[in-house]
Amino acid sequence: MDRRETDNIQEGIYAVFLFEPQENRVTLSLNQGVGNLKRDVGTKAAREQLKSTARDVRKQIEIQGFSAEQIEFPHASQRNTLYGPGTIYYKRYSLANFPNDKIIKRDISSIVSAYRDFVIEPNGQPTVYQVPLNTGDGAVRTNYQRTIIEGVTRNQIESIVDLPSSREEFIVWGNREDEPANEGDYLLFADRDGRDGGEYTRLAKITHATVLDGDTAAAFTDAVGWGEVTDDIFPHVMFLSPVYEADLDRESFWGTIGFKGWPNDTYSAINFDRSEGNFFEEYDSVREFIQAIKGPRLFPETTRPVYDWIDAACDDVRMKLSQSDSSGSWATKRIGEAVIEDWSHALSGFQSSGSVSPATGSTFDQIRAVYENLRPELEAKADDLAIGTLDGLSPPQVLFLGAVRNIQDDNDVSGGVLDQPRLNSILNEAYSTDGTTINPSENGSHTISTVLSEGSPTVYKFTAPPDYWLTAVEYGSVSFRRDQRDQWNDVQAGDVVLFHSREKPSTDEFADQQNGLIGAGVFGETSVKQTSWWWDEYRGNEEFPLVATFDRMFLTGDFEKLDLSRAVEAKYQRNSVARINDELSALTENCLSLSEANERCRRVGGTAFPAQGMFGTFRTDAGDVDYDRPVALVEAMSDDLTEVPAVNIHKPFSGALVDNSAEILDGLYFPDQQGREILEQIETALSAGKHILLTGPPGTGKTEIAERVSAHLARNHPYLFSGYEMTTATADWSTFDTVGGYMPNESDDSGENLSFNPGIVLNRLKRTNSGVQSNELTIIDELNRADIDKAFGQLFTLLSGQSVQLPYTVDGREVELTTYDDVSGIPDPNQYVVPNSWRIFATMNAYDKTSLYEMSYAFMRRFAFVRVPAPTIDDSTEKRKDPATDLVHNYAEAWDIQASQREVDVVGKVWRKANSAVKERSIGPAIIEDVLEYVSQHPEDRLGHHLTQATISYIFPQLEGVPKRKTIVQEIQKVPDIDQDLLAQAAQEMLQIPITEDA
Numbered sequence: 001m002d003r004r005e006t007d008n009i010q011e012g013i014y015a016v017f018l019f020e021p022q023e024n025r026v027t028l029s030l031n032q033g034v035g036n037l038k039r040d041v042g043t044k045a046a047r048e049q050l051k052s053t054a055r056d057v058r059k060q061i062e063i064q065g066f067s068a069e070q071i072e073f074p075h076a077s078q079r080n081t082l083y084g085p086g087t088i089y090y091k092r093y094s095l096a097n098f099p100n101d102k103i104i105k106r107d108i109s110s111i112v113s114a115y116r117d118f119v120i121e122p123n124g125q126p127t128v129y130q131v132p133l134n135t136g137d138g139a140v141r142t143n144y145q146r147t148i149i150e151g152v153t154r155n156q157i158e159s160i161v162d163l164p165s166s167r168e169e170f171i172v173w174g175n176r177e178d179e180p181a182n183e184g185d186y187l188l189f190a191d192r193d194g195r196d197g198g199e200y201t202r203l204a205k206i207t208h209a210t211v212l213d214g215d216t217a218a219a220f221t222d223a224v225g226w227g228e229v230t231d232d233i234f235p236h237v238m239f240l241s242p243v244y245e246a247d248l249d250r251e252s253f254w255g256t257i258g259f260k261g262w263p264n265d266t267y268s269a270i271n272f273d274r275s276e277g278n279f280f281e282e283y284d285s286v287r288e289f290i291q292a293i294k295g296p297r298l299f300p301e302t303t304r305p306v307y308d309w310i311d312a313a314c315d316d317v318r319m320k321l322s323q324s325d326s327s328g329s330w331a332t333k334r335i336g337e338a339v340i341e342d343w344s345h346a347l348s349g350f351q352s353s354g355s356v357s358p359a360t361g362s363t364f365d366q367i368r369a370v371y372e373n374l375r376p377e378l379e380a381k382a383d384d385l386a387i388g389t390l391d392g393l394s395p396p397q398v399l400f401l402g403a404v405r406n407i408q409d410d411n412d413v414s415g416g417v418l419d420q421p422r423l424n425s426i427l428n429e430a431y432s433t434d435g436t437t438i439n440p441s442e443n444g445s446h447t448i449s450t451v452l453s454e455g456s457p458t459v460y461k462f463t464a465p466p467d468y469w470l471t472a473v474e475y476g477s478v479s480f481r482r483d484q485r486d487q488w489n490d491v492q493a494g495d496v497v498l499f500h501s502r503e504k505p506s507t508d509e510f511a512d513q514q515n516g517l518i519g520a521g522v523f524g525e526t527s528v529k530q531t532s533w534w535w536d537e538y539r540g541n542e543e544f545p546l547v548a549t550f551d552r553m554f555l556t557g558d559f560e561k562l563d564l565s566r567a568v569e570a571k572y573q574r575n576s577v578a579r580i581n582d583e584l585s586a587l588t589e590n591c592l593s594l595s596e597a598n599e600r601c602r603r604v605g606g607t608a609f610p611a612q613g614m615f616g617t618f619r620t621d622a623g624d625v626d627y628d629r630p631v632a633l634v635e636a637m638s639d640d641l642t643e644v645p646a647v648n649i650h651k652p653f654s655g656a657l658v659d660n661s662a663e664i665l666d667g668l669y670f671p672d673q674q675g676r677e678i679l680e681q682i683e684t685a686l687s688a689g690k691h692i693l694l695t696g697p698p699g700t701g702k703t704e705i706a707e708r709v710s711a712h713l714a715r716n717h718p719y720l721f722s723g724y725e726m727t728t729a730t731a732d733w734s735t736f737d738t739v740g741g742y743m744p745n746e747s748d749d750s751g752e753n754l755s756f757n758p759g760i761v762l763n764r765l766k767r768t769n770s771g772v773q774s775n776e777l778t779i780i781d782e783l784n785r786a787d788i789d790k791a792f793g794q795l796f797t798l799l800s801g802q803s804v805q806l807p808y809t810v811d812g813r814e815v816e817l818t819t820y821d822d823v824s825g826i827p828d829p830n831q832y833v834v835p836n837s838w839r840i841f842a843t844m845n846a847y848d849k850t851s852l853y854e855m856s857y858a859f860m861r862r863f864a865f866v867r868v869p870a871p872t873i874d875d876s877t878e879k880r881k882d883p884a885t886d887l888v889h890n891y892a893e894a895w896d897i898q899a900s901q902r903e904v905d906v907v908g909k910v911w912r913k914a915n916s917a918v919k920e921r922s923i924g925p926a927i928i929e930d931v932l933e934y935v936s937q938h939p940e941d942r943l944g945h946h947l948t949q950a951t952i953s954y955i956f957p958q959l960e961g962v963p964k965r966k967t968i969v970q971e972i973q974k975v976p977d978i979d980q981d982l983l984a985q986a987a988q989e990m991l992q993i994p995i996t997e998d999a
Contacts, residue, residue, distance in 0.1 A: 010035035013057065013118065015111045018071075018083065023489045024095045027071060030063070030111055032086035042898035043082070050086040061114045063089045066107075089114070096486030099623075102315075125286035127185045128270045130200075131173070132192035132262045139229040140266060146225045147172045148189065148202065148243070151299065156223050160216060164208035164239050171204065171243050171299050172224060174234030175267045180209035181238055186290060188246060188270070195261045200248045203293060204240035211235050245295030256282050297384050304395065305388035310405070310419055311622050313390045317402030320385040330381070331403030335370060340407050343367055345453050347416030349604045349628055350431075361433040364426045371400055371427065393420055397427070412456035414627050417620070446638040447770075448520045448554065451496060452627050457522075458492065459618040459630045461610055463500040466513040466584045467568055471534045472499075473587070474564045475719040476553055476646040479534065479544030480615070487615050488526060488546040495523045498633060499555075500611060501588055506535050511581045516591035517556070517609075519641065520634060524551035525718055538569040549646065549718035552772070556640040560825035561586035565650035590640040592633065600636055605629040642826070645773035647722050649820040649835035655717055657683040657709065664712050668701060669894035669925070671871050671887065678868060682709055685864030691799070691840040693783065693860075696868035698845050698958050699924030703781050705868065706841040710777040720837040724777035727760050729786035735759070735793035739817075742808060756808040756815055758832070761795060765832045773827055775835040783842035788859050798834055799862045870922035873912045884908030888928065895929050899936040906947055907932045909975045914955060917971035918964045923955065930954040948979040952986040959991055966993040 006012025011033040018027040032053060037046045051070070058068050066089040091107055093099060099107075133141050146152075151169050163170070173187060189202040212220060217235035221227045226234060253259075258276025272279045272286055283289045307313040321330060346363035350356060356364065371378075378396035381387075387395040387402075404418045416422075425431050451457065462478050472478055478497070480488040503515040526548045536542040562583050563571070571580050598608040605628045610616040618626040634641075657664065657679040665675045682705075685692055694702040703726075710724035735741070740759035758766070764776035789796075797804040798817045806815040810830040818833045827833045842863065873884050888908040892899050899907075907928060915922040934950035935943065951972060959965040969987045973980050973995065984995035 006033060009033050011037065013053075013088065013115070015108075015115055024486045025092055025489060026095065026098075027090050027092045028107055028111060029071065029083075029090035030057075030066075030088040030115060031083060031090075032088070034082040034086055038082060042896070044896045044898075046082055047085045050082060054086060054088045057088050057118060061118050063110055063114045066091045066111070094486055094490050097490065097617075126290070127182065128188055128272075128286065128290070129181070129185065129267055130188045130190060130263070130270055131266050132190045132198065133266065134192050135198070142229045143226045144173075144189070148204075148240075152224050157220060160219050160223055161210070161212065161237070165241075167241075167300070169300075171240040172237060173204075173240060174221070174226065174237045176232070176234060177236040177267065178211060180211050180236060181206050183207060183209065187238070187240065188248075190246075190250070190262075192262050198262070199250050200246040200253075200293075202243060202298070203246045203248075203290070203295075204243040206238050207241045208239040210237055212237060241299060242297050243299040244297050246293055247295040248293040294384075297386075300386075304386060307388055307390040307398070310390065310401075313388070313398050314402045314405045314409075317385075317387060317399055318406050320387065321403070321406075332407055334374060334377070335404070335407070339366075339370075340404055340411075341413050341415070343404070343418070344408055344413045344415030347418060347422060348453065348631055350416055350422060355432040358433055361431075364429075364431070367426050368429075371397075374400070390420055393423065397423065409624065412625075414453055414456045414625075416628055417624070446554075446634055446641060447552070447643070448496060448522070448634045448641075449631055449638070451494075451522055452631055452634070455494060456625070457495045458490070458625055459627065460491075460495060460497040461500055461616050461618065462497050463502060463611060463614050463616075465504060465506045466501045466588055467505045467507075467510055467535050467580070469499060469501050469518060469587055470562070470568055470580070470583055473553070473555065473559075473562060473644070474567065474648060475533055475547075475549075476648065477533075477547045477549045477719055479529075480546040480548070481542070481544055482546065484615070485546060488548060491523055491526055491548045493524055493551065496630065497521050497523060498630060500594075500609075501591065505584065506540065509577055510584060513584050513588040514591050514593065516588070516593040517597055517633060517637060518588055518591045519553065519555040519557075520637070521550040521554065521646075522552040524549045524646070525715060527716055527718060532569075533567065535568050551646060552643060552770075553646045554641040554643050555587070556590040556592070556637055556642075558586040558589050559642060559644045564648055592637050596636065597633055600632045601629040604632045609633070643770060643772050644826060646719075647773065647775045647835065648719050649773060649775065649823075649833055651720060651836060652689070653686050653713070653717065653720060653837040653839075655683075655686075655713070657686075657712070660712060660716075664708050667894060667896075668704065668708075669891050671890070674869075674871075678705060678866060679709070681864070681866045685866070686839060688864070690864040691842070691862055693842045693844060693863040693865050694868050695844045695846045695865055697870045697922045697924050699927035700868045700870050701924060701926055702843040702845075702868045703779070704926070706779045706781075706843055710779055710841060713777060717837075720775060720835070722774040722776055724779060725760075725764055726779040726781065728781040729783050729791070731785055731787070733786040733791035735791065735795075738791050739794060739806065740808070740815075756810050762817075762832045765834060765838070766827075771829060773833060773835075775838050777838070778840045780840060780842045782845060784844045792859065796859065796862075868924075870915060870924045873915055882908055882912065884912040887911075888932065891925050891928065892932060895932075897929070897932055897936055899932055900940060902940065903932065903935050903943065906943065906975065906977045907935060910947065910951055910955070910972055910978070913971040913975055914968055917968040918962075921962065921964070921968070923958050927954050927958060944977040944979050945982070947975075947977050948982045951978070951983065952990070956986060956990050965991055966995070969993065969995060 006014055009016075013030065013032050016029055016031050018029060018031075020027065032050055034046060034050065037049060040046075041049065054070075068089055069087070070084045071087045071090050072084060089111065093104075133144050135141070148171055151171050154163065154168050154170070157163070157170070157172075183206060185206045187204045187206065188200055189204070190198055190200040192198040212235045214233070214235070217233050217237075218227075220237060221233050226232075256277055256279050257270065257272065258274040258278075272289075279289075283292070305316065307316065342363060343366075346356075346360045350360070375396060378399050382395035382399045385399070387399045389395060390398050390401075393401065401418055401420065401423050407413070408417055452459070464472070464478075497520065498517055499519040499521065501513065501516065501518045503512050505511070505513070526546070528545050529547050530545075532538055534542070534544055537544060563579070568580060594609065594611060601607060601609045605620075605626060607629075609629070610618065618630050620626045658676055661676045661679050664679065668675065670676075670678070682692055692706070694706055696702055707724070707726060714721040714723050736759060738759045738761045740757050740762050742754040743757040744754060758768075761778060764778050765774060766772070767774050792799075794804045794806060794817060798819070801819060803816060803818045803822045806817065808815045813828070813830040816831045818827070818831050820833060820836045823831060823833050840863075871887060873887060882905060885905050885908045888904045888911065892904060910931065911923070911928050931947075931950040931954050934953070935946050938946040955972070959968060962968070966987075969983065969991070972978060973983055987993050987995050
């Protein structure tokens with residue numbers, strides 16, 4: 001077995017199907033065994049090694065159509081957590097839309113082929129055996145005529161041996177070797193004329209080789225006619241396909257290889273690396289040599305198929321290219337993926353007899369020019385591969401069409417596909433350039449069109465009653481029932497959805513509305529909600545717990561008239577049916593009617609808008625993502641589409657952190673339920689409308705908690721929060737950093753014109769690329785390092801719940817910092833609106849008294865102070881076991897650090913001494929994690945030295961400026977394993993404190 005090939009699932013690399021029943025999907029992956037590695041080096045080190053191996057393997061092989069990244073498993077507890085880091089390539093299949101057998105077989109073939117490429121020895125090349133045949137009428141020449149030139153039929157041999165294919169005719173050769181040749185090796189036949197004369201005549205690839213037992217070999221020899229001219233039996237049988245004429249000049253080849261004459265036998269492996277030759281100066285590899293000497297194909301015969309439809313043609317082109325030595329990459333090399341992406345954009349919306357813009361016409365000129373330049377090569381390759389015809393397209397045209405289409409499919413290129421009517425029209429210039437066509441690369445006037453043309457998203461439509469869409473806009477989301485989990489799982493961030501509103505609302509009490517398309521969105525994350533949002537959940541006993549939120553949202557209606565502060569049920573309870581009807585009319589205003597949508601879809605795609613069902617996908621007849629119809633629909637709505645906030649600025653936070661403490665604090669350790677208590681304080685403060693200030697000793701996890709809580713809020717309440725951003729305060733901060741100020745206009749080369757540039761806080765409230773309202777939680781680390789009164793300025797007023805104007809202008813209007821209560825609809829460019837749920841998470845090192853500014857009471861009263869203490873370590877000397885040992889052990893398990901009992905014990909002693917030396921002066925577990933990690937990575941026989949080095953590297957920096965730092969160092973010096981001299985020297989240099997024996 002090859003050195004890279006594994007024989008068990010606990011180690012090495014192999015192709016594997018991973019089943020995920022919770023998500024109703026299956027993943028085909030090239031992955032790594034994890035069991036033995038985890039046992040040998042531990043989980044943390046194994047994870048990094050798996051990632052490194054995956055990166056290295058990806059550099060050696062490539063699998064088209066597969067993702068080259070780590071798999072994410074939502075249900076990590078039910079999946080080995082190392083499978084993700086170990087992933088090399090993968091492709092996922094939803095059980096709801098599971099592909100057909102042809103696609104599955106193709107994908108399995110792709111991953112197995114790539115695996116074979118990996119497990120062979122590096123730079124492995126096929127062996128080429130030369131078979132020189134003496135001229136004349138000898139036995140070997142006769143047998144060559146019978147089974148190489150004429151071939152044998154299935155009837156002659158099918159009762160004797162298992163045949164490698166269903167073909168009716170075979171080319172076979174045999175000899176008396178006792179080891180079979182390898183599949184993929186080659187035979188190079190030659191007419192030998194004496195010692196030095198003759199020429200090479202045929203090249204044949206070995207597709208199957210076997211060594212037959214005596215009786216079977218005798219029967220086979222007789223069946224193919226070899227026994228008629230010789231008494232020899234040939235047990236080594238090779239099936240050959242394809243067979244080519246050999247285009248090789250013997251004399252020049254012998255000079256290159258360093259040959260002196262023909263070998264003495266008729267089955268001799270060619271040594272291409274002879275010292276007398278210079279073969280590898282002429283050729284990069286044996287494979288390149290084989291490709292160069294191939295002449296016309298002689299077997300199988302190049303009969304021309306007639307394809308019934310384009311998919312059959314593309315599949316045949318794919319198969320024949322992959323079977324050739326070009327390995328299917330010929331078209332990519334000759335044309336290029338980037339060029340085909342440009343072509344695809346130009347083809348979007350193109351009708352074969354329609355009109356195009358000048359820019360699109362220029363791209364079509366390029367397609368035509370590339371085809372003409374490649375025509376001689378296409379004709380030769382089409383003959384060699386026996387490419388057929390399709391609807392009047394010649395074999396070279398079919399090869400060109402199939403190659404381009406396969407690259408589009410393999411790389412999920414967005415835009416229009418190349419088909420036979422379009423190719424005919426382009427090659428014959430059967431289109432006009434007087435008008436324009438619906439084309440994202442040309443018109444591209446809308447953001448959604450750009451998303452469709454530049455990426456490769458799946459495109460959905462969502463159909464629902466008009467009152468459903470009122471709630472969907474309120475929460476920036478669409479929803480799914482539990483039995484629709486498969487469809488919900490299929491939704492990926494970046495996918496596009498078109499909003500279709502039906503005529504009939506959910507209840508007859510609401511008025512009928514226009515039936516049509518009212519907008520579009522780009523999906524963000526998916527989540528699960530716990531409360532009722534939609535009318536049917538309040539009134540129809542329905543449940544829609546599965547939610548897909550929008551990252552961006554666009555509407556044709558009048559957003560200014562929608563009241564998003566109250567749910568539809570609350571409006572109804574206040575007898576506001578008339579108000580609801582007004583909002584429904586505003587929402588469906590300017591919609592693209594269903595009849596017009598159907599007309600535009602048929603014009604560009606041949607089929608109508610998929611109006612039936614709640615959730616559907618735009619697909620072509622071949623099952624691929626259809627971009628032509630969605631682009632046409634978006635462009636039809638573009639004049640009326642307005643981007644609206646995907647977050648609701650009016651709704652308060654009303655979630656639970658404590659109930660999700662296991663998720664938020666995963667991998668962290670807090671003794672005595674301390675973590676839950678901290679989350680409970682944060683949850684209470686958020687619900688009360690307070691900002692959060694986490695305070696405590698260094699290393700207690702303040703920043704980590706702030707980031708984890710912010711990530712949890714953004715992930716589980718996406719209709720409130722669009723993300724979070726972290727920054728670190730400095731002594732240089734001013735209102736320019738936090739609020740903003742004038743800067744030179746980037747579009748003005750002179751730099752004389754100034755424009756308002758928002759600061760750290762204001763940038764969290766509005767997207768810089770679109771100006772649309774956002775709501776990013778703000779994390780400010782080490783807050784008290786800044787002069788708060790100077791840095792926050794006008795933000796004090798805003799944090800107290802009042803709007804304020806700034807001394808800057810945007811478009812001639814003063815910049816306004818506005819509360820959510822003081823604005824309705826879409827904020828103006830000069831307005832920065834603070835949502836009801838927006839919060840600042842700040843951290844403060846309670847011991848850092850150097851370069852810190854006192855915070856005013858006016859500032860502090862806007863924050864809830866949440867203390868994150870260091871764990872209490874009993875300093876009693878009466879106990880037989882150091883009380884810090886168990887504590888460090890518990891932390892080590894949470895950190896996944898593989899440390900010995902002695903290492904845990906000595907690190908615990910250092911921690912206890914550091915935290916007990918001075919009252920109310922402690923360091924947190926994060927610093928001890930660094931110390932333990934350092935110590936555990938070094939040999940235990942020098943534990944004292946490495947413990948001292950870790951103490952100097954990680955604990956000493958926390959003591960700078962501490963008045964009683966000398967006392968702390970002296971206590972640490974008492975730990976038996978500490979190198980006292982080394983510690984004293986470092987204390988003198990780093991902390992400027994002398995540690996003497998009588999100090």
